[in-house]
Amino acid sequence: MRIPVSIALAVLIAHGPAHAQKDQIQRGPAPAWAVPSELMPVPENPGGLVFVRRQDALIHLGDKGQAQYLGYRIRILHPNALQLGNLSIGWNPMSGKPTVHAIKIHRAGETIDVLAKASFEILRREDQLEAAQIDGNLTAVLRVADLRVGDELEFGLTIPTNDPTLGNNSAGLLLLGPDPAPGRFRLGLSWDKSRNPNLKMTRDMTDIAQKSERNVEFRFDNPALLIPPPYRATSRRSTPRRRRFPAHRRSSARRAASPPRMPTRSTARARR
Numbered sequence: 001m002r003i004p005v006s007i008a009l010a011v012l013i014a015h016g017p018a019h020a021q022k023d024q025i026q027r028g029p030a031p032a033w034a035v036p037s038e039l040m041p042v043p044e045n046p047g048g049l050v051f052v053r054r055q056d057a058l059i060h061l062g063d064k065g066q067a068q069y070l071g072y073r074i075r076i077l078h079p080n081a082l083q084l085g086n087l088s089i090g091w092n093p094m095s096g097k098p099t100v101h102a103i104k105i106h107r108a109g110e111t112i113d114v115l116a117k118a119s120f121e122i123l124r125r126e127d128q129l130e131a132a133q134i135d136g137n138l139t140a141v142l143r144v145a146d147l148r149v150g151d152e153l154e155f156g157l158t159i160p161t162n163d164p165t166l167g168n169n170s171a172g173l174l175l176l177g178p179d180p181a182p183g184r185f186r187l188g189l190s191w192d193k194s195r196n197p198n199l200k201m202t203r204d205m206t207d208i209a210q211k212s213e214r215n216v217e218f219r220f221d222n223p224a225l226l227i228p229p230p231y232r233a234t235s236r237r238s239t240p241r242r243r244r245f246p247a248h249r250r251s252s253a254r255r256a257a258s259p260p261r262m263p264t265r266s267t268a269r270a271r272r
Helices: 079-085
Strands: 018-020 050-062 065-076 086-091 099-107 110-113 121-125 138-143 152-160 174-176 183-191 210-212 215-221 247-249
Touching: 065 079, 065 099, 079 086, 086 152, 174 183, 174 215
Parallel strands: 050 183, 174 247
Antiparallel strands: 018 121, 050 065, 065 152, 086 138, 099 110, 099 152, 121 138, 183 215, 210 215
16 A cells, blocks of 8 residues: 555655755644544554544635645554655745644654654755756755654644735645545635635535535545546547646546546635
8 A cells, every 4th residue: 555645745755956944944833723633543453554543634715825734643554654754844935934733753652742852954955957947945854763663643734825926816726645545534625704715626525525604624534445437538629627726536647648537627716
């Protein structure tokens, strides 16, 4: 079993030249709109690399812009999953500074506060220098020491993701990967009263959406493997347009020469 893409957001996967930068990681409590899910009990004989006791991927549209929260607590079941201890946080400093809420190890009834003594290394990675392109993005990396099989790793982070080119508009995606690990997953979008979004969803997400006045959530317990539909050749003219910020389950990875047909992606955009 592969570690799902959504979990791998916290794994260090970066290459290219790097340059040390001033520490810009903030530490503090999670925002009021980011309430963690309840922990899912670990089964008696769990299989695979990990068991996800909870994973929350939440987006908030506020008067100060857009922010993304990622929080999880994961039981490590196999040595190959110890790579989850290689944490990597990427952000655009023009949007603001990321805030780390928690890095903890839960081991046999004991809680180890890793964040209390953690020291992030800040890197500036410019992978497009050969093409004379500089994006200015920063990456903070940290290796969680002494992580063991059987431990539960807890992590919480909020990153502002404002794009100055969009002004007061926001756009993005809510998705669950095609082969998630066993466990509990939650996707959510919330907004301030003045930032009511235009949200469009694929049919499978519409059926499970939990809506309130200023919030929509999608909850999954042990989600099944998503099997892609049979490939059907389509002409360029008949291929659906792909746009940004839907809520959907992502199908399998594209084939190199013949990509499978994917559901149309729609746009959710916050009004001015």
